[in-house]
Amino acid sequence: GAVVSQHPSWVICKSGTSVKIECRSLDFQATTMFWYRQFPKQSLMLMATSNEGSKATYEQGVEKDKFLINHASLTLSTLTVTSAHPEDSSFYICSARAGGETQYFGPGTRLLVL
Amino acid sequence: QKEVEQNSGPLSVPEGAIASLNCTYSDRGSQSFFWYRQYSGKSPELIMFIYSNGDKEDGRFTAQLNKASQYVSLLIRDSQPSDSATYLCAGGYGYSGGGADGLTFGKGTHLIIQP
Numbered sequence: 001g002a003v004v005s006q007h008p009s010w011v012i013c014k015s016g017t018s019v020k021i022e023c024r025s026l027d028f029q030a031t032t033m034f035w036y037r038q039f040p041k042q043s044l045m046l047m048a049t050s051n052e053g054s055k056a057t058y059e060q061g062v063e064k065d066k067f068l069i070n071h072a073s074l075t076l077s078t079l080t081v082t083s084a085h086p087e088d089s090s091f092y093i094c095s096a097r098a099g100g101e102t103q104y105f106g107p108g109t110r111l112l113v114l
Numbered sequence: 115q116k117e118v119e120q121n122s123g124p125l126s127v128p129e130g131a132i133a134s135l136n137c138t139y140s141d142r143g144s145q146s147f148f149w150y151r152q153y154s155g156k157s158p159e160l161i162m163f164i165y166s167n168g169d170k171e172d173g174r175f176t177a178q179l180n181k182a183s184q185y186v187s188l189l190i191r192d193s194q195p196s197d198s199a200t201y202l203c204a205g206g207y208g209y210s211g212g213g214a215d216g217l218t219f220g221k222g223t224h225l226i227i228q229p
Contacts, residue, residue, distance in 0.1 A: 043219040
């Protein structure tokens with residue numbers, strides 16, 4: 001149980017384009033999902049908290065107009081990187097709560113912006 | 115400010131020995147602590163979590179929490195080469211039911227189990 005999927009697993013795009021990443025909880029309902037970003041040899045940094053049916057809460061320094069989050073259902077949250085630039089290239093990982101405090105992570109999405 | 119500190123390593127341990135991983139945290143408001151294992155290029159996998167002072171055992175793994183010292187540790191008994199990975203310590207504020215904060219991660223300790 002507590003399986004989280006992400007799609008796509010990797011994406012390469014040109015600078016200036018937008019990229020959408022999906023995060024799904026497959027066998028449970030998640031009222032709260034989280035989006036993290038991890039640069040090489042760095043730890044995970046929380047970007048935002050996504051609550052079903054309400055606006056996401058962004059961490060300090062994360063541009064909400066650049067990283068659009070939608071949590072339209074209890075099993076799906078999406079992150080859209082708008083007008084992506086090379087510095088946005090990173091490993092994006094979502095997680096979801098299966099009840100209680102424990103977060104289960106998706107497999108991650110590698111984004112490379114050329 | 116929430117900070118979680120870990121020694122980046124690498125920590126090298128012979129196969130079959132006990133690996134000891136340590137973590138300190140700055141925010142006394144943190145209530146729950148998690149250990150994740152991350153293989154290169156993969157997302158984190160949950161090993162175990164701990165809320166209360168003392169020890170918590172799960173198979174070959176034992177988590178220890180000392181809230182007075184703001185210190186968390188993970189012991190891995192009978193270390194295997196497959197345990198070689200980066201171990202991430204994370205702190206949380208407890209589940210409020212209202213969509214509380216995400217986890218604050220340390221930078222991780224790179225563990226190498228030598229055959």
